[in-house]
Every structure is written in structure tokens, then in C-alpha cells.
């Protein structure tokens with residue numbers, strides 16, 4: 405079975421990512437994101453689906469992920485990555501993802517979040533849109 409299906413597929417990730425962005429919106433890094441998070445949520449859903457072996461929803465729509473490059477316009481320091489990660493941890497904790505897979509998922513998110521750090525100190529510049 406593909407990880408996407410083992411984790412619970414669309415039925416788990418839709419509400420999980422909705423909850424995640426609701427948490428982001430209330431967090432100290434909300435200023436980095438566009439005020440309307442519907443499309444951001446959709447991109448994240450498409451990315452996770454493709455990444456974990458589910459339907460290929462991201463690259464036909466957005467092309468190669470180039471995640472680090474795509475995050476470069478946003479000043480992400482260690483503190484921002486930690487806030488992102490705690491929102492994700494909370495969302496997973498409140499989700500229906502089977503408990504035995506949660507750490508596998510979170511470990512990968514932790515590695516990716518660390519890789520997105522692109523400034524030693526965030527400059528507080530807001531999302532341009």
C-alpha cells in the first residue's frame with residue numbers, strides 16, 4: 405500500500421490540512437501567507453498527495469515543486485520553521501491519521517521544514533499578494 409493510502413488518503417488529508425492552515429492563520433507566521441489560504445491549502449494538498457504516492461495532483465498543475473526556491477521570497481528563520489512545525493504537529497494530533505504512521509509523516513515534515521530555512525533572522529516582510 406502507498407503511504408498516501410496508509411495515512412488515510414483524501415479523507416484524512418483534506419481536514420488535516422484545513423485545520424493546519426486555520427492554525428497557521430492564528431499563528432505568529434500568518435503574515436508570511438496570503439490572507440486567503442484556500443489556494444495555498446489546495447497546493448499543499450496536491451503536493452502531499454503526489455509526494456506520498458497518491459494521485460499526481462501537483463506537477464501537472466504547478467510543475468516541478470522546487471520547494472526551496474519557491475520559499476526563497478519568504479524570510480523563513482528557525483523560529484518560523486518551528487511555528488510551522490508546531491501547527492503541523494497539532495493538526496496531525498487532532499486528525500484521523502493512524503497513530504502508527506504519524507511519526508513517519510512528521511519526521512519528513514520536520515526535515516523539509518528545516519530545509520526551507522533561508523534566513524538567519526526573519527525580516528518581517530509580508531506576503532506580497
Ligand code: HEM
Nearest residue numbers: 436437444447448451466474478480484485488516517520
Ligand atoms: C518552514 C516553514 C514554512 C513556511 C514559513 C512556509 C511558507 C510558505 C508560504 C508563505 C508559501 C506561499 C503560499 C502561497 O503563495 O499560496 C508556501 C507555499 C508552499 N509551501 Fe511552504 N512553508 C514552510 C514549510 C513548508 C514545508 C515543510 C512544505 C512541504 C512539506 C511546504 C510546502 C509548500 C508548498 C507545496 C507550497 C506551494 C508551492 C507552489 O506551488 O507555489 N512548505 N509556503
